[in-house]
Amino acid sequence: MSTELVRKESNESSSSRPPEGAAPGVASQLGPLFASLFPQGSPVAFSFWDGSRLGPGGGPGEVVVHHKTALRRLLWAPGELGLARAYVSGEIDLEGDIYAILASLNEAMGRRPPRPTKTLGALLRVLFRLDLLGPPPPPPAVEVRLSLLSSGWLHSKGRDSEAIRHHYDVGNDFYSLVLGPTMTYSCARFLDGATSLEAAQAAKHELICRKLGLDARPGARLLDVGCGWGSMAIHAAANHGAKVVGVTLSPAQAELARERVEAAGLSDRVEIRLQDYRDLGGEKFDAISSVGMFEHVGSERMHEYFATLYGLLDYEGRLLNHAISKVGGSKMRGRRFINRYVFPDGELMDVAEVVRAMEDHGFEVRDLESLREHYVRTLRFWVANLEEHFEEAAAVSSRERARVWRLYMAASANGFAENSIAVHQVLGVKSAPNGSSGMPLTRRSWG
16 A cells, blocks of 8 residues: 555544444554553554544654554564564554654653553453454464474574575565665765765775775685675775685575676676585685674574684684674564564674674784664665665565565664664784784774
């Protein structure tokens, strides 16, 4: 349903009033439930399928509940998962400024989290009065549940491969609409307020190349772990003469990455492999970049990850680990929206733990940089791309998938903006036995 049609129907419905003596509308029936959810009052307006409304007018937007099934979802999956299922299914829409709506709801519910038993009891009474009790609605088709029985042990090679395919094999055409021509699915680096997304992604790649010392070592052998669609590999080869091996677990990514390498005339310098980094064996590299891949590793495998990468480096070789982080860490497990729809089995690590793990396995940590504010702008560019091309994105993947990505990217932008999550680049070097690191005396050459 288009935004214009939703607004038109909502306005027409809200202008109508039930005749005197008629049964109370959905909004009045939901009053006690909303009182338990929002003790200080709802921060945004809610409109319902019968035209009734709750909450203030003139706010950042409104939550439009199109169908009664959304309430039944909350009964069977209270909280985040039920709401996400209703949104992904199109039973709920967020009309207006999606960032402000999500931030307002998060702040209001975070001030005084409702008691689950009280909320559930209020919901049950509403559903009974509205004759909405029934079996659980089936989840959207794009929801995934990886388990020991279906996919194997957590972070085994087979299960990691399945998790990666779920996230990245949704269609190269879909990602090209969202990410733009650079096909880079990680935080960009904006040099000033007028920097375009394409220029910012190139600036990020250049910063990584300089941190790795590729500008001073033409012909250096670079391993790009989780190479995506080949953008970092292409930049390093084209601009610094690096000889690059890129590895990914996504067949769709590998296929397009090879096509892009060939189109750039770099087939003699860039090799794209469908391969797990743990299977690289005795190969040696002068530098390793890992950009937006570490979130899939997990705390259980973090030490194996750094030990493996350390073993793949020659002396004076450098590792640049670029990853989303969270103080105290965060496991994307169970009934969380991001686990079921976006990054199954994903995990955010505390950057302090990352630094310690790198040091435990021999790396000398030489630099740490946060790009948190840059990820806010990056995600807002991606959301704008998706909204501009929403119908095309839905056509090349599915409407449900497009709605998942809009919700997850907008919520993530808010998370970076409020500093509940961050993104860090950690640079480590494998110093020689005599202590030689090959590192420059200052950061001046990094730009």
